[in-house]
Amino acid sequence: MDLHIALVGNPNSGKTTLFNDLTGSTQYVGNWPGVTVEKKTGKMKYEGKQIQVTDLPGIYSFSTYSLEEVIAREFVEEGAIDVVVNIVDASNLQRNLFLSLQLIEMKKPVVIALNMMDVLESRGVTLDIAALSEALHVPVVPIVASKGKGIDELMRAVEATVGKEVVLPDVYHSDVESIISEIERKLPIEPCSRTHAIRFLEDGVVATVGHAMDPLALASLNQWVDEKVSKRLMDRDMIISDEKYSFITSITDKITSNTKPSEVKTTSDKIDSVLTHKYLAIPIFLLIMFGVFSMAFGPVGAFVKEYFEIFIEEVVISGIAGFLVSVGVSEWLYSLVVDGILAGVGSVLSFLPEISILFLMLSILEDSGYMARAAFIMDRLLRRFGLSGRSFIPMIMGFGCTVPALMAARTLESERDRRLTMMITPFMSCGARFPVYAVFAAAFFTDSQPLVVFSIYLMGILVAVISGIILKRFVTKGRVSSFIMELPEYRLPTIKNLWLHTWDRIKGFIIKAGTIILVAMVVIWFLQSYDFAFAMVEDSADSIFGRLGQAIAPIFVPLGFGEWRAAMSLIVGLIAKEAVVGTLGVLYGVGETAVESPELLTGPLKEVFTPLSAYAFMAFTLLYMPCIAAFATMKREMNSWKWTLIAVGYQTGVAWFVAFAIYQGGIWLQLG
Amino acid sequence: MATTKMLTLKDIEPGQVCIVEGLGTKSILRKRIIDMGVTIGTKIEVRKLAPLGDPMEIYIRGYHLSLRKAEAAEVVVRMV
Numbered sequence: 001m002d003l004h005i006a007l008v009g010n011p012n013s014g015k016t017t018l019f020n021d022l023t024g025s026t027q028y029v030g031n032w033p034g035v036t037v038e039k040k041t042g043k044m045k046y047e048g049k050q051i052q053v054t055d056l057p058g059i060y061s062f063s064t065y066s067l068e069e070v071i072a073r074e075f076v077e078e079g080a081i082d083v084v085v086n087i088v089d090a091s092n093l094q095r096n097l098f099l100s101l102q103l104i105e106m107k108k109p110v111v112i113a114l115n116m117m118d119v120l121e122s123r124g125v126t127l128d129i130a131a132l133s134e135a136l137h138v139p140v141v142p143i144v145a146s147k148g149k150g151i152d153e154l155m156r157a158v159e160a161t162v163g164k165e166v167v168l169p170d171v172y173h174s175d176v177e178s179i180i181s182e183i184e185r186k187l188p189i190e191p192c193s194r195t196h197a198i199r200f201l202e203d204g205v206v207a208t209v210g211h212a213m214d215p216l217a218l219a220s221l222n223q224w225v226d227e228k229v230s231k232r233l234m235d236r237d238m239i240i241s242d243e244k245y246s247f248i249t250s251i252t253d254k255i256t257s258n259t260k261p262s263e264v265k266t267t268s269d270k271i272d273s274v275l276t277h278k279y280l281a282i283p284i285f286l287l288i289m290f291g292v293f294s295m296a297f298g299p300v301g302a303f304v305k306e307y308f309e310i311f312i313e314e315v316v317i318s319g320i321a322g323f324l325v326s327v328g329v330s331e332w333l334y335s336l337v338v339d340g341i342l343a344g345v346g347s348v349l350s351f352l353p354e355i356s357i358l359f360l361m362l363s364i365l366e367d368s369g370y371m372a373r374a375a376f377i378m379d380r381l382l383r384r385f386g387l388s389g390r391s392f393i394p395m396i397m398g399f400g401c402t403v404p405a406l407m408a409a410r411t412l413e414s415e416r417d418r419r420l421t422m423m424i425t426p427f428m429s430c431g432a433r434f435p436v437y438a439v440f441a442a443a444f445f446t447d448s449q450p451l452v453v454f455s456i457y458l459m460g461i462l463v464a465v466i467s468g469i470i471l472k473r474f475v476t477k478g479r480v481s482s483f484i485m486e487l488p489e490y491r492l493p494t495i496k497n498l499w500l501h502t503w504d505r506i507k508g509f510i511i512k513a514g515t516i517i518l519v520a521m522v523v524i525w526f527l528q529s530y531d532f533a534f535a536m537v538e539d540s541a542d543s544i545f546g547r548l549g550q551a552i553a554p555i556f557v558p559l560g561f562g563e564w565r566a567a568m569s570l571i572v573g574l575i576a577k578e579a580v581v582g583t584l585g586v587l588y589g590v591g592e593t594a595v596e597s598p599e600l601l602t603g604p605l606k607e608v609f610t611p612l613s614a615y616a617f618m619a620f621t622l623l624y625m626p627c628i629a630a631f632a633t634m635k636r637e638m639n640s641w642k643w644t645l646i647a648v649g650y651q652t653g654v655a656w657f658v659a660f661a662i663y664q665g666g667i668w669l670q671l672g
Numbered sequence: 673m674a675t676t677k678m679l680t681l682k683d684i685e686p687g688q689v690c691i692v693e694g695l696g697t698k699s700i701l702r703k704r705i706i707d708m709g710v711t712i713g714t715k716i717e718v719r720k721l722a723p724l725g726d727p728m729e730i731y732i733r734g735y736h737l738s739l740r741k742a743e744a745a746e747v748v749v750r751m752v
Contacts, residue, residue, distance in 0.1 A: 061707035094733040095709050202703075234712070238695065241706045245714070281723040376738050380724035389727070482701050483727050484708065484743060487736040 002049040004080060005158060008072060008103060009087035010096050011058030012488040014115040014145040018087055019055040020500070021148045046155050054079070057410075060095065060486075062102045062195075063202065063241075067410050076106055077195070083158045084108045087145070090127060091119040091489070093256070097136075097248045098241075101171055104138060106195050109161045112140040113154050118147075119489075123266070128255040135251045137167045146494065168194075171247045176239060179228050186221050201225060202237045268369075268489040275370065281377050292365070296358035297434070297453065304353040312349060317342050332536075340525030340586060345513050355400075355431040356506050362400050363501040367493035371396070372485060379483050385465050386472025388412060388483050391421040395464065398428030399457075400505060402630040405430075406637055414482055420471055422634060423647045426626040427464040429457050431509070432577035436621045439581050443602040444611040452615070460622050463654060471650075512576055520575050524586055540587065559620060559656070560613030560663035570620065576627050612671050616663040623655035679751070681730070681744035684718045689752045691715055696746035709733040710747060 009015040023042030040055045056075055057068035076084060086103050088096040104110050114129065133140040139157040143150030172180065183197040204222050229236050275284060295301065320342065324334050365371050371393055379389025390412050397405035405425050412418040429437075437456050441449040527545035529536055537543045541550070541564065549564025552571070556562045569583040581601075588604035609617065625631065625648035635644040684690050692714045695702055709732055710716070717731040727740040 061704075063703060063707060092733075092735045095735060098707065098709065235695075235697075237703060238706055238711070242711045245709060245711045276720065276722065276729070278721075278723055376722050376727065376729065377724075379738075379740070380722060380726045482743065483738065483740045484701055484704055485738050486708075487729060487738055 003051045003082050003158075003162065004054070005051060005083045005085055006054045006056055006076060006079065006081045007085050007087060008056050008076065008099070009058060010060055010089060010092070010099060012486065013058065013087045013089040013092075013096060015058055015087045016055060017145040017497070018085075018113060018115070018143070019053060021145055021151055022051075022053050046159075054081075059099065061099060062106075063199065076103070076108060081108060082162050084110045085113055085154070085158065086110050087113045087115050089116050090114050090142075091116045091123070093127075093252050094245070094248050097251070098244055100136065100138075101169070101244050101248070102195075104136065104166065104168065105171075105198065107166045107168075107193070109164055109166060110138045111154065111157045111161050112136070112138055113145075113150075114140055114142045115145050117142045118144050124259040126257050126259065128257075131255045132251065135169060135254075137169050169247075172240075172243045175228075175231075176243055179225060183221065183225065186217075198240055201229075202240050204236065266489070271490050272373070272487075276373055276377060285374060285377055288365075288370070292358070292361040293454075293457070295361055296354050297450070301354040301357050304357070308353045312346055317346060335529075336522065336525055339589065340521050341518055345518050345521060345582065349510070349513050352506070352509065354434060355509060356502065358431055359400055359505040360498065360502045362397065363498050363505075364493055365396070367491065367497055367501065369488045369490045372487050375485060376487060382468075385468030386420055387424075387468055388414075388417045388421075390483060390485060391417060394421050394425050395428050398425045398430060400431055401508070402426050402428075402430045402626045403633045404505075406630060406633045409637065417482070419638060419643060420468060422637060423471060423650065424464040424467045426630060426634075426647075426651055427460045427467065427623060429460045429622050430577065430626070432627070433621055435578055435581040437618050439584070439601055440605070440609075440614045440618050443605045444609065444614040452618075456618050456622055459619060459658075463623060463658065467650075467654070513578065516576050517579050517582060520572060520579050521582055521586060524572060524583055528587060540589075545587075555656075556620075558664065559659040560616045561609060561620075563608045566608065566617060570624070573621065574625065574628060576629070577621070580621060612666040613663055615666075616659040619662055620655045620659040623658055624652045625655075626651070678748050681716065681718070681728075681747035681749050682741045684716075684749065684751075686718050686720045686728075689715060689717045690749040691752060692747060693750050694748040696748065701743065702746070705739070705743065705747070708737060715752070716747075716749065 007015050007019055019040070019042065023044050042053050042055070044051045044053055054075070056072040059066075059069045059072050062069060062073045062076075075081075084103060086100050088100060100110070100112060112133075114127070114132075117127075120127065129140050129142060139161060141150060141154045141157050143154055179201060180194065180197050183200050184194060187197060187200055200221075204225070225236070229239060232239060234242065274280060277284075317338075321334075321338050324337060329337075365374070374396070375389035375392045377389075378392045382389055382391055391409070394405045394408040394412075397408050402425060405428070406422050409418050409421045409425065412421055434453075437453045438449075441452045445452040524545065527548075528540040528543045531537050531543055532547070537546075540546050545568055546564055549568040553562045553564045553567040556567050556570075561567070565584065565587040569580045569587065572583040573580040584601060584605070588601060605614070626634075631644070631648060634647060635641065638644050638647070679690075680696075681690065681692075692710055692712055694712060695705065695710070714732060719729040719731050719736065721728050722738075727738045728744060729736055729738045731737075
C-alpha cells in the first residue's frame with residue numbers, strides 16, 4: 001500500500017458518500033447521526049498508486065468519551081495514517097470546524113474536503129475558501145460528494161500534503177497558550193503531546209488515567225492550572241472549547257457573505273413544521289409506520305411475492321430437479337439436493353420480496369432524515385420505559401435485522417441506555433422470523449392471517465416495553481439517560497443511495513441463505529437420514545436428529561409443542577431464524593415443493609399443532625434468543641460475557657414464559 | 673441575588689431567542705453540550721417542543737439540535 005488516508009468528519013457530513021466515491025464501495029449511507037458504526041476500509045487506485053482509505057465513525061468531537069469517539073481518536077492518534085481527510089459540511093460550518101481544529105491539533109497532516117457547497121450556494125451564501133485555508137493552515141478543497149465532484153482536486157491536495165510538517169493555527173489567546181505549553185513541559189507522562197496537555201487542562205487528573213505518573217507532581221500541576229484558569233472567570237472544562245468556537249466564529253464571520261436574506265424558512269423547515277407538528281406529528285408517525293409494514297407485508301408485498309414464487313418454483317427448482325434427473329444422479333444425491341438444499345434454501349428465499357420491501361422502506365426513512373425526527377417525537381414516551389429517543393433507531397432497525405440494529409445502539413451516549421437498548425432490541429421481530437409466522441398463520445389462521453402476524457409484531461413491541469420498565473429497575477440503575485441529538489436537514493433520498501443501502505442488506509440475506517442455511521440444511525438432511533450407526537433410516541424419528549429432538553422435546557411440552565421436529569427446528573433456528581421453516585420443510589418431507597410451503601406444510605403441521613400451540617410456537621420464535629450472528633454482535637458490543645448471557649438468558653426465559661402463558665391460558669379459557 | 677431564580681434555556685418559549693450565559697455543573701453531558709457549540713455568548717433560538725412536551729428543538733450556529741428539558745435547565749441564558 002503506497003498511501004493510507006483516513007476519513008474523519010461529523011455525522012451527516014457526507015463522509016460515507018465520499019468514501020463510496022473514492023473506493024467505489026457499496027457501503028450504505030443514512031441520514032441520521034451514526035451510520036458508520038465501525039471503521040471500514042476500502043482501496044482505491046490513484047495515478048498508479050494503491051491507496052488505502054479508512055472510513056471512521058462520524059463524530060462531533062474528540063474530547064468526550066462515547067465509544068465512537070474513542071475508536072476514531074485512537075485510530076487517528078495511533079494508526080499509521082499519511083493524511084487525514086476531514087470532510088466538512090459547508091452548510092453547517094461552525095460546528096464542523098470544531099472537529100477540524102481538534103484534528104489539526106493532533107498534528108496529523110489534514111486536508112479539508114468542503115462538502116455540500118451546492119446546498120450553501122442554493123441559500124445564496126458564498127465562502128472565501130482561500131481565506132479559510134489560510135486561517136487554518138491546511139488545504140481546503142470544495143467537493144460535492146453526492147455528485148462525485150472535486151474528487152480529483154481532493155486527491156491532488158492529499159498527495160501534496162503527504163509528509164508535510166503541520167503548522168498549527170493561532171487558535172488560543174496568549175494566556176491560554178502559555179498554560180498549554182507549561183503543561184506540555186511539566187506533565188509527567190510520556191510521550192506528552194499537545195493533545196494530552198489540552199486534555200489535562202480540560203479534565204485535570206482524569207485525562208491521565210492509564211499513564212504512569214507521580215501523583216504529587218500531578219497534584220501540584222493541577223493546582224497551578226486551577227489558579228491560572230481562575231483569572232478567566234470560566235470553568236476549566238469550558239475554556240478550550242470556548243476559545244475554539246471564538247476562533248471559528250471570527251473566521252466564519254470573515255469568509256461568509258450572504259447574497260440572499262438569511263432568515264427565510266428553508267424547505268426542510270417547512271417539511272419539519274408538519275412532520276413534528278404538535279398535533280399532527282404522532283398521527284403522521286403512526287401512519288408512516290403503518291405504511292411501512294403494510295407495504296411490505298400487505299398487498300404490495302403479496303403481489304411481488306406471487307411472481308417471485310412462480311419464478312423460483314418453475315424456473316429454479318424445476319430446472320435443477322430436471323437437470324439432476326437428466327444426468328441420472330443417484331437417489332441419495334437427488335434427495336440431498338432437492339429435499340434437503342432446495343427445500344430449505346428455497347423456503348427461505350421465497351420471503352425475499354417482503355423482506356426487500358421492508359429494507360427499502362427502512363432505507364427511505366433513514367436517508368430522508370425522518371428517523372431522527374421519529375426519535376425526537378418518541379423520546380418522551382420511551383423515557384418512561386427506561387430508554388431514550390435514540391433507542392428508537394436501533395429498535396426500528398431491529399425489524400430488518402438484529403445485527404446492524406445492535407451496532408446502531410453505539411450512537412447512544414450513556415452506557416446504561418446502550419445496554420438496555422441492546423437487551424430489548426432482539427424482541428423487535430427481524431425479517432428472518434417472518435417466514436415462521438407466514439407459514440403458521442397460513443396453516444392455522446386462514447381467515448385472519450394479517451391480523452395474527454400483526455399481533456406477533458405487536459407482542460414483540462409490548463414485551464420490549466415491559467422489559468424496559470422491569471430491567472431499568474434492576475439491570476441498569478444508576479446514571480441518568482440523555483438525549484442530545486442533531487436533527488439533520490431533510491434530504492430527498494437518491495436512487496443510488498437507496499439502492500446501495502437496500503442491496504447491502506438484501507445481499508446479506510441472500511448470502512446467508514446460500515451459505516449458512518445451505519450448510520445447515522445439508523447437515524440436517526444428513527442427521528435426519530442416518531442414525532447413530534450411520535445407517536440410513538426409514539423413519540426419521542430413529543435418526544440422530546430424531547433422537548436428539550426427543551431428548552429436548554419435553555421442555556416444550558407445557559408450551560404445547562413438545563414434538564421433536566418442532567423442538568429441533570427451534571434449535572436450528574439459533575443458526576439463523578429463517579432456518580426454522582427450512583428445517584420444518586425438510587423434517588416433514590415436503591421436499592421439492594417447499595417453496596409453496598404456506599400451503600404444503602399445512603397438512604403435516606396440523607397433525608402436530610393446534611391453532612393455540614401454533615400461536616405459542618410463533619410467540620416463542622419471536623422472543624427466544626436471537627441467532628448466532630446477533631449473539632456474537634451482542635457479545636462484542638456489550639464487551640461482557642456476563643451481560644450477554646444475562647441478555648440471552650432473559651430473552652429465552654421470557655419466550656418460554658410467554659409461550660407457556662399463551663398455551664396454558666388458552667387451555668384454561670378453553671380455546672385449545 | 674440568591675432569591676432571583678436564574679433564567680435557563682428550559683424557560684424559553686418557542687420562537688424566542690436567547691444568549692448563553694453559563695452552564696450548570698449537573699449535566700453529565702456538559703462536555704458534549706459545550707462541544708456541540710453551546711458556549712458562552714452563543715445565540716440560541718428555541719424552535720419547538722416535541723409533541724409530548726419534551727425534548728425541545730433549538731437552532732444554534734446554523735443547525736438544529738434537540739435536547740431534553742432536564743438538560744436545557746442546566747444552560748443559563750438571558751433574553752435578547
